[in-house]
Amino acid sequence: MNDSTAQKAAAEKAFHVSWDQFHRDARALAWRLSAAGPFSGMVAVTRGGLVPAAIVARELNLRIIDTFCVASYRGETIQGDIEILKSVAPEFSGSGGEGLLVIDDLADTGATVNALRTILPRAHVATVYAKPLGRPRVDTFVTEVSQDTWIYFPWDLGLSFQAPISSREGR
Numbered sequence: 058m059n060d061s062t063a064q065k066a067a068a069e070k071a072f073h074v075s076w077d078q079f080h081r082d083a084r085a086l087a088w089r090l091s092a093a094g095p096f097s098g099m100v101a102v103t104r105g106g107l108v109p110a111a112i113v114a115r116e117l118n119l120r121i122i123d124t125f126c127v128a129s130y131r132g133e134t135i136q137g138d139i140e141i142l143k144s145v146a147p148e149f150s151g152s153g154g155e156g157l158l159v160i161d162d163l164a165d166t167g168a169t170v171n172a173l174r175t176i177l178p179r180a181h182v183a184t185v186y187a188k189p190l191g192r193p194r195v196d197t198f199v200t201e202v203s204q205d206t207w208i209y210f211p212w213d214l215g216l217s218f219q220a221p222i223s224s225r226e227g228r
């Protein structure tokens with residue numbers, strides 16, 4: 058079992074997000090952030106943060122955008138080790154991230170946001186979704202999802218056949 062498969066298997070519930078819903082939720086995040094700004098630039102946390110970052114940047118007219126590139130290694134324990142593959146440019150980190158907006162799709166354990174805050178302690182961190190462990194690490198989010206739920210994002214999904222309810226096992 059690989060890293061995220063173990064965490065997915067441990068999650069009891071599934072929350073499937075369509076492109077439409079994700080766009081709506083990312084736009085709702087932009088509305089909230091429009092009251093928290095203005096921001097001088099944006100940092101997208103790769104890879105999941107790239108999608109909401111594009112939507113929020115369009116809504117808030119932000120054009121100076123950098124990436125914070127991480128890989129996380131999730132084992133049987135929920136908390137993952139985070140490896141920073143690429144940090145932000147010095148002009149972004151110089152002031153500790155003051156005035157910057159950081160965007161990610163989700164805060165789960167908060168480990169990714171914790172890694173980011175070592176570099177940008179003063180940035181405003183926003184995610185579309187947040188689970189209870191990650192929520193205190195985030196400044197703005199839209200929807201809270203329980204810790205035992207795995208979120209399936211539209212870029213990880215495809216259309217597939219669904220058996221009629223009447224033909225399912227146990228019926």
Ligand SMILES: O=P(O)(O)OC[C@H]1O[C@H](OP(=O)(O)OP(=O)(O)O)[C@H](O)[C@@H]1O
Binds near residue numbers: 061104106164
């Ligand atoms: O709060 P945490 O427990 O750190 O989990 C949240 C992070 O997990 C996911 O990224 P993931 O590491 O799976 O990689 P990806 O964005 O490249 O898909 C998600 O996009 C967040 O960045």
Ligand SMILES: Nc1nc2[nH]cnc2c(=O)[nH]1
Binds near residue numbers: 163165210
């Ligand atoms: N897709 C996805 N990635 C995650 N990484 C950490 N938690 C999650 C989750 O609920 N869904």
Ligand SMILES: [Mg+2]
Binds near residue numbers: 102
């Ligand atoms: Mg991510």
